[in-house]
Amino acid sequence: MGMRQLRIMILTAGYGEGHNQVSRAVEQEFAARGIKDVFIVDLMKEAHPLLNSVSTKLYLKSSLTSQYGLDLYGWSYYWTRGTRPGSSLGKYFNSLGKRKLKALLSQVSPDIILNTFPFGAAAEAGNELDVPVCTVITDYTLHGRWTHPAMSRYYVATDELKYDMEKKAFASAQQILVTGIPVRRGFVLRNQGAGDDRGHYQQQEIPSGDRAHRNKLVMLSAGSFGVPQQLEEIVRRLLAAGNCRLAIVCGRNERLYARWSAMFGGNPKVEIFGFVPNIHEIMAQAACLVTKAGGVTLSEAIALRVPVFIYKPFSGQEKENAVYLAGKGAATIAESAPELSRQISRLLDNPAEEMGIRRRMSDLCKGVAAEKIVSDMLELLESRLRVTV
Known part of the structure; x- marks a missing residue:
């Protein structure tokens, strides 16, 4: 054989x-x-x-x-x-x-x-x-x-x-x-050449800017939020803080894409995405990721060493995943929009904290x-x- x-x-x-x-x-x-x-x-x-x-x-x-x-x-x-x-x-x-x-x-x-x-x-x-x-x-x-x-x-x-x-x-x-947990080859290839420097990644649909500005990209998975108004409040709070740009990813949900495009499409600090085959290209540029706590998504973030914020994790395996990674210092859990916004702003304004999380994520990578x-x-x-x- x-x-x-x-x-x-x-x-x-x-x-x-x-x-x-x-x-x-x-x-x-x-x-x-x-x-x-x-x-x-x-x-x-x-x-x-x-x-x-x-x-x-x-x-x-x-x-x-x-x-x-x-x-x-x-x-x-x-x-x-x-x-x-x-x-x-x-x-x-x-x-x-x-x-x-x-x-x-x-x-x-x-x-x-x-x-x-x-x-x-x-x-x-x-x-x-x-x-x-x-x-x-x-x-x-x-x-x-x-x-x-x-x-x-x-x-x-x-x-x-x-x-x-x-x-x-x-x-x-x-x-x-x-x-x-296995992740797609794009995440593996990006990680192998990345280290902690994301400035060299080729951008796809993300507006150009200086390196410090790019490192303040916050990626949000729109499908992670059960009630759209929750994400809207979080987006408005982050924009009001003035220290980041936002990439809102809607995946294959056309209704979500239309909603967020109508609401924030004209804002130069917000990019709205539908389905993105090379999603690792966007995540690799992000200073942090706001997402639900699926085991594969968390593993993708770990592969790229992107700090994770989990908003109101759903009961079941997602909550258990969130609690485990939070206990390892590789993820942060928030139960309200104001709490999440404060946590993200603190990370963006504290490079040492961000680097510490990335190091702990490296320890988790197998x-x-x-x-x-x-x-x-x-x-x-x-x-x-x-x-x-």
């Missing part, structure tokens, strides 16, 4: 963009090694389209419902956090998508499977068909749904997460590799996660081949 003939299946889910981004990052690394037969499958969408649609809407609306005390997503996250594979609840979760996955495995015949979403069905189907299954945990803290005794390998973000899994007997030390994961998966396949020869 030559390496160029390998067939890889990556399982993902459409709850937010993070799982898909991790899948693409790993796919890019396989492609860089000449392995082209990589199949990315949204298993929930393929196997349970109705349940997937309802679950996706629940996740996307969690930011709005939590504003009114109806935090169904957060409640379900904490209720199922301690789930064990052998429990009734664990057996139900591990059955989701299993029949469809076995059919896909028969069609594709992959040599190995990688989970970027907690699909216990992958471990069970893979075990039955003798296909090794690995999982990359895309958050900084543990949820029981990620674990299964038939998993060949786990790739995790931190040493603490590995220790937690061992302590709770979810996996042995040999099954867990601390790699960090290297190029996708490279480590792909190398380990290939070694795992090689070891299986040696056993069977």
Whole structure:
């Protein structure tokens, strides 16, 4: 079995963009090694389209419902956090998508499977068909749904997460590799030549100016705010402080883009963006990033050493991610618009504080996660081949 003939299946889910981004990052690394037969499958969408649609809407609306005390997503996250594979609840979760996955495995015949979403069905189907299954945990803290005794390998973000899994007997030390969370190649390439100097980056759609001015760019992810009025207040407060420029990124949300363009499009200190394929080009110029606490977004910021401000993190994995990174001095949490504005202004006016955060973010960086994961998966396949020869 030559390496160029390998067939890889990556399982993902459409709850937010993070799982898909991790899948693409790993796919890019396989492609860089000449392995082209990589199949990315949204298993929930393929196997349970109705349940997937309802679950996706629940996740996307969690930011709005939590504003009114109806935090169904957060409640379900904490209720199922301690789930064990052998429990009734664990057996139900591990059955989701299993029949469809076995059919896909028969069609594709992959040599190995990688989970970027907690699909216990992958471990069970893979075990039955003798296909090794690995999982990359895309958050900084543990949820029981990620674990299964038939998993060949786990790739995790931190040493603490590995220790937690061992302590709770979810996996042995040999099954867990601390790699960090994979990010797209653009973030990796920017980081490799960056150091702490962002002045040399080629600008894309960002107005030119002197270097000190560029270093005071504040990037805001518009989709991180459940209520648009919250972002509007924050933007007005930051503009009133007079010590920064703003890049508001709306992604694929055309309504948000139209709203912010109409409101601030004529302000020379504000740039409004829709979907930006090379978002790392903007983030690399930023003095800080205001965003939600998704594990992948936080890992992208860590890769570029961009200080992170998290506004009212949603209950569940995002709140747990925020608390973990805040405890490491790599992120700051704010619960109100005035508090957030003060925190950002203090950072912009204090270069020593900014550099300290960047150094702490460097300590959290585990290297190029996708490279480590792909190398380990290939070694795992090689070891299986040696056993069977």
